[in-house]
Amino acid sequence: xxxxxxxGRGGGRPTLEEVAARAGVGRGTVSRVINGSPRVSxxxxxxxEAAVAELGxxxxxxxxxxxxNRTDAIALVVPEPETRFFAEPYFSDMLRGVGAELxxxxxxxxxxxxxxDRERQRLAQYLAAHRVDGVLLVSVHADDxxxxxxxxxxxxxxxxxxxxxxxxxxxxxxxxxGGGRSAVEHLxxxxxxxxxxxxxxxxxxxxxxxxxxxxxxxxxxxxEVDELLIESGDFTxxxxxxxxxxxLARRPDLDAVxxxxxxxxxxxxxxxxxxxxxxxxxxxxxxxxDSAIAxxxxxxxxxxxxxxxxxxxxxxxxxxxxxxxxxxxxSRGLERRHLVLPAELVARTxx
Amino acid sequence: xxxxxxxGRGGGRPTLEEVAARAGVGRGTVSRVINGSPRVSxxxxxxxEAAVAELGxxxxxxxxxxxxNRTDAIALVVPEPETRFFAEPYFSDMLRGVGAELxxxxxxxxxxxxxxDRERQRLAQYLAAHRVDGVLLVSVHADDxxxxxxxxxxxxxxxxxxxxxxxxxxxxxxxxxGGGRSAVEHLxxxxxxxxxxxxxxxxxxxxxxxxxxxxxxxxxxxxEVDELLIESGDFTxxxxxxxxxxxLARRPDLDAVxxxxxxxxxxxxxxxxxxxxxxxxxxxxxxxxDSAIAxxxxxxxxxxxxxxxxxxxxxxxxxxxxxxxxxxxxSRGLERRHLVLPAELVARTxx
DNA sequence: ATCACTTGTGGGAGCGCTCCCACAGTACCT
DNA sequence: AGGTACTGTGGGAGCGCTCCCACAAGTGAT
Numbered sequence: 001x002x003x004x005x006x007x008g009r010g011g012g013r014p015t016l017e018e019v020a021a022r023a024g025v026g027r028g029t030v031s032r033v034i035n036g037s038p039r040v041s042x043x044x045x046x047x048x049e050a051a052v053a054e055l056g057x058x059x060x061x062x063x064x065x066x067x068x069n070r071t072d073a074i075a076l077v078v079p080e081p082e083t084r085f086f087a088e089p090y091f092s093d094m095l096r097g098v099g100a101e102l103x104x105x106x107x108x109x110x111x112x113x114x115x116x117d118r119e120r121q122r123l124a125q126y127l128a129a130h131r132v133d134g135v136l137l138v139s140v141h142a143d144d145x146x147x148x149x150x151x152x153x154x155x156x157x158x159x160x161x162x163x164x165x166x167x168x169x170x171x172x173x174x175x176x177x178g179g180g181r182s183a184v185e186h187l188x189x190x191x192x193x194x195x196x197x198x199x200x201x202x203x204x205x206x207x208x209x210x211x212x213x214x215x216x217x218x219x220x221x222x223x224e225v226d227e228l229l230i231e232s233g234d235f236t237x238x239x240x241x242x243x244x245x246x247x248l249a250r251r252p253d254l255d256a257v258x259x260x261x262x263x264x265x266x267x268x269x270x271x272x273x274x275x276x277x278x279x280x281x282x283x284x285x286x287x288x289x290d291s292a293i294a295x296x297x298x299x300x301x302x303x304x305x306x307x308x309x310x311x312x313x314x315x316x317x318x319x320x321x322x323x324x325x326x327x328x329x330x331s332r333g334l335e336r337r338h339l340v341l342p343a344e345l346v347a348r349t350x351x
Numbered sequence: 352x353x354x355x356x357x358x359g360r361g362g363g364r365p366t367l368e369e370v371a372a373r374a375g376v377g378r379g380t381v382s383r384v385i386n387g388s389p390r391v392s393x394x395x396x397x398x399x400e401a402a403v404a405e406l407g408x409x410x411x412x413x414x415x416x417x418x419x420n421r422t423d424a425i426a427l428v429v430p431e432p433e434t435r436f437f438a439e440p441y442f443s444d445m446l447r448g449v450g451a452e453l454x455x456x457x458x459x460x461x462x463x464x465x466x467x468d469r470e471r472q473r474l475a476q477y478l479a480a481h482r483v484d485g486v487l488l489v490s491v492h493a494d495d496x497x498x499x500x501x502x503x504x505x506x507x508x509x510x511x512x513x514x515x516x517x518x519x520x521x522x523x524x525x526x527x528x529g530g531g532r533s534a535v536e537h538l539x540x541x542x543x544x545x546x547x548x549x550x551x552x553x554x555x556x557x558x559x560x561x562x563x564x565x566x567x568x569x570x571x572x573x574x575e576v577d578e579l580l581i582e583s584g585d586f587t588x589x590x591x592x593x594x595x596x597x598x599l600a601r602r603p604d605l606d607a608v609x610x611x612x613x614x615x616x617x618x619x620x621x622x623x624x625x626x627x628x629x630x631x632x633x634x635x636x637x638x639x640x641d642s643a644i645a646x647x648x649x650x651x652x653x654x655x656x657x658x659x660x661x662x663x664x665x666x667x668x669x670x671x672x673x674x675x676x677x678x679x680x681x682s683r684g685l686e687r688r689h690l691v692l693p694a695e696l697v698a699r700t701x702x
Numbered sequence: 703a704t705c706a707c708t709t710g711t712g713g714g715a716g717c718g719c720t721c722c723c724a725c726a727g728t729a730c731c732t
Numbered sequence: 733a734g735g736t737a738c739t740g741t742g743g744g745a746g747c748g749c750t751c752c753c754a755c756a757a758g759t760g761a762t
Contacts, residue, residue: 013480015718026742031720041740058480062416063718066747071413076462078450092442099429099464103473111427111460113450122454129364129409266647291643296617298649366748377712382750392710414748417717708759717749725741732735 014055023051034059074319075110075132077123079140090289090308094138094160097312105320107133114146127153134319136160137169142203156322158315162338164205170322172314172339174306176206179343180213183258183286183304186345188221192256192284196229198243198268200260200288207235207260210288214258229254233264240267248275255283256351262287262294262303265350269297284351300348307341314339365406374402385410425670426461426483428474428497430490441640441659445489445511448663456671458484465497478504485670487511488520493554507673509666513689515556521673523665523690525657527557530694531564534609534637534655537696539572543607543635547580549594549619551611551639558586558611561639565609580605584615591618599626606634607702613638613645613654616701620648635702651699658692665690 020030025044032040033048040048051057065071076098078091102109110132114123126132127149134156140146142163150157151168162171187195197214200207215225228250233239240259244267247254257272259265265287269279277283279299287294290305318337371381376395383391384399391399402408416422427449429442453460461483465474477483478500485507491497493514501508502519513522538546548565551558566576579601584590591610595618598605608623610616616638620630628634630650638645641656669688 016720017718020742027719028721028742029740032741035720039740044740056479058476060417060480060718061482062413062422063747064720065413066411066417066749067718067720069720069747078446095462099462099466099470103464103467103470109462111446111450111462113454115450116454119454125409128407129411131412263647293643293647296644297647367750368748371712378749379712379751380710383711386750390710395710411748414717415750417719417747418749418751420717420750703762705762706760709757711756712754714751714753716751719747721744721746723742723744727738727740729738730736732733 013060014057015060016057019048019051019055019057022055023047071131071133072106073108073110073132074134074136074316074323075112075126076136076138077112077114077146078138079114079144090291091138093308094312094315097309097314098136098316099312100309101313101316107320120146124149127155130155134158134323136315136319142205154326156319156326158319158322160311160315161204161206167205167338170318170337172311172318172341173206174308174311174343175340176209176343177213177216179288179304179306179345180210180258181217182213182343182345183288183302184214184217185221186302186347187256187258187284187286187351188217188223190256190284190351193223194226194229194251194254195256195258196231196247196251196254198231198233198240198247198257198259198264200264201234202232204235210260226251233260233267235261235264237263237267240264241271242267244268244271248272256285257283258286258288260288262289262291262297262301264288265301265303266293266297269301280349280351286345286351290346294346294348297350299350302348302351303346305344305346307343310341314341364411365408366411367408370399370402370406370408373406374398422482422484423457424459424461424483425485425487425667425674426463426477427487427489428463428465430465430492430495441642442489444659445663445666448660448665449487449667450663451660452664452667458671471497475500478506481506485509485674487666487670493556505677507670507677509670509673511662511666512555512557518556518689521669521688523662523669523692524557525659525662525694526691527560527694528564528567530639530655530657530696531561531609532568533564533694533696534639534653535565535568536572537653537698538607538609538635538637538702539568539574541607541635541702544574545577545580545602545605546607546609547582547598547602547605549582549584549591549598549608549610549615551615552585553583555586561611577602584611584618586612586615588614588618591615592622593618595619595622599623607636608634609637611639613640613642613648613652615639616652616654617644617648620652631700631702637696637702641697645697645699648701650701653699653702654697656695656697658694661692665692 016027016030020027025048029040029044030048033045061072112123114120135150137157137159139161140159140163147159147169157169159169159171162173184195199211202208218225231243231246233243257268259268265285269285272279272283279285285301287301287303290303294301294303367378367381371378376399380391380395381399384396412423463474465471486501488508488510490512491510491514498510498520508520510520510522513524535546550562553559569576582594582597584594608619610619616636620636623630623634630636636652638652638654641654645652645654
């Protein structure tokens with residue numbers, strides 16, 4: 001189809017100027033049409049659109065970025081080492097949501113890894129140079145300096161998994177508290193009474209919320225919380241094994257375990273098996289994340305599903321809104337928004 | 352006026368010009384230093400570098416892209432719907448490799464989803480506008496028009512998982528043939544003789560190679576290939592169940608199954624259990640991918656591990672080389688390169 | 703001394719846009 | 733009639749770089 005005149009050498013795509021000439025209008029007018037300005041007559045707009053179509057014109061992003069001082073790009077920052085243990089489906093599901101929501105826009109998505117010190121260095125330069133219009137932050141640690149850097153540079157940012165209840169950045173999260181509650185309520189409704197909890201890493205806010213949900217569900221049902229039934233894990237399989245061994249030694253009569261993640265549950269399961277406990281007959285088991293592991297475990301693991309894809313979509317929505325709002329410097333004091341999406345229990349045969 | 356740049360309101364990062372003034376040299380010289388040209392005296396270079404450090408200068412990518420007609424960006428194109436079933440760890444592992452290799456360079460990584468028709472439309476425009484210097488293609492179907500579009504536009508590209516033996520694009524692959532062989536050789540060495548194979552989707556080249564490895568391993572060991580022991584699957588769990596049921600009906604005396612993926616193996620395992628076959632006592636089971644599912648299956652699944660992270664690194668290496676080589680239009684006929692990295696059997700208790 | 707190089711350097715001319723000012727044309731008041 | 737207010741429109745002036753030509757200064761052969 002590109003068999004037409006070989007004008008400019010070296011990939012010569014048509015420019016605004018050429019479109020303008022073709023449509024018999026000025027450069028400014030074409031720019032207005034491209035950017036959807038209302039101050040263009042219907043007839044002119046049609047003529048320009050025809051010329052655009054005929055020439056197959058596509059705006060040059062670099063030129064636009066340079067002239068307009070915006071980039072039409074957002075960055076998804078991935079703290080690399082985390083990726084591995086922070087749940088297998090998490091990352092790709094979130095990406096799916098992000099991608100879906102972004103496909104309606106002109107925005108492009110940059111993936112930036114911030115694992116090594118060198119990478120973090122580069123990232124800081126990147127942000128300082130304002131090479132993106134906004135930033136998406138995933139699974140950031142409580143002591144990470146990144147969010148503050150972002151705030152200081154006044155770069156719009158949304159974080160998934162707030163660092164604390166006092167998160168300063170706009171955030172999106174799943175209802176870890178509610179998820180913890182429903183796991184316990186489910187076990188109670190199945191007649192379990194001595195329900196243990198293997199927590200996630202307690203420096204992760206979401207893990208704290210799950211514990212809170214666990215405690216409140218027990219209390220609200222009129223049960224005392226037995227501290228000996230709570231043991232901290234770290235989201236890993238090994239941590240699950242360790243914690244389960246501990247719990248079994250302390251409270252051999254426990255009849256259910258709510259694990260802070262599916263991987264943790266897998267570790268706990270091993271120890272339970274080796275101790276001769278049958279699942280779910282002797283001990284019921286519930287995980288968190290509803291990952292592939294949960295579906296394929298034997299027996300299939302009851303787990304709490306987080307709406308990760310939706311969280312990805314929501315992050316983009318909030319970020320784009322923030323980018324759009326940033327223009328009028330007058331409208332300072334946008335109230336920070338904290339979105340919490342419901343988590344849902346998926347019952348399987350392990351409980 | 353003080354140091355306040357009345358100029359561009361907003362970011363106001365230092366420019367080349369300002370660095371030049373500070374270092375007492377011309378714009379061109381600073382540009383040469385920044386871009387590592389050898390034609391700069393040691394003294395001048397030092398002065399410029401000092402000025403850069405003092406001002407915290409970071410080049411403006413947009414301006415550079417516009418002036419130099421390159422983007423310093425590469426795109427990773429993800430055929431969205433595939434992502435889900437094309438193995439959980441696959442995507443994030445590959446990303447890890449890509450990210451690691453990219454962190455040595457100035458290149459930035461763009462993630463582009465090409466699932467829906469609208470997204471593919473956008474992608475085509477993107478490429479036509481030469482908004483990236485090169486493209487990484489993952490798990491592309493045999494009939495996908497994308498690779499041809501890329502070739503036509505003369506955009507450097509590397510594909511992971513070649514579409515056929517006659518792949519025209521530079522490709523990186525794991526040794527599916529060798530992986531298939533070692534799975535079968537492993538089973539033979541364990542004394543198994545009636546080894547079935549549930550294939551992957553046979554329109555995927557890698558799946559074909561695995562079948563070829565399966566056949567050759569049997570033949571080379573002096574065994575006849577029994578066509579009734581081969582049943583095609585589609586990488587899914589449901590496909591695994593269907594195929595296993597079929598195989599069990601045809602050859603109830605089979606004593607081993609080599610599945611085209613871990614998920615397929617999970618499906619097969621269910622059917623075997625329901626049929627009262629013990630694993631590995633009655634039937635040995637081997638999967639492919641070495642995913643989380645394999646590690647957590649009961650019993651843990653022997654599987655073939657692909658060096659996915661390394662594949663990611665290799666893709667970047669090849670792509671960057673191709674981008675660098677593209678300059679001299681004279682050097683047409685770069686021999687297309689096809690890199691195959693070894694796959695490794697990870698023995699667990701299912702075999 | 704002249705010439706022919708080489709090496710280092712400065713700065714003009716764009717790259718393709720957006721922003722914004724100027725201004726023609728029309729409409730509706732006084 | 734003049735004034736005031738729009739609405740559309742054209743095009744100049746950059747945005748911050750890279751490319752490349754011009755040229756000063758140094759080197760060595762003639």
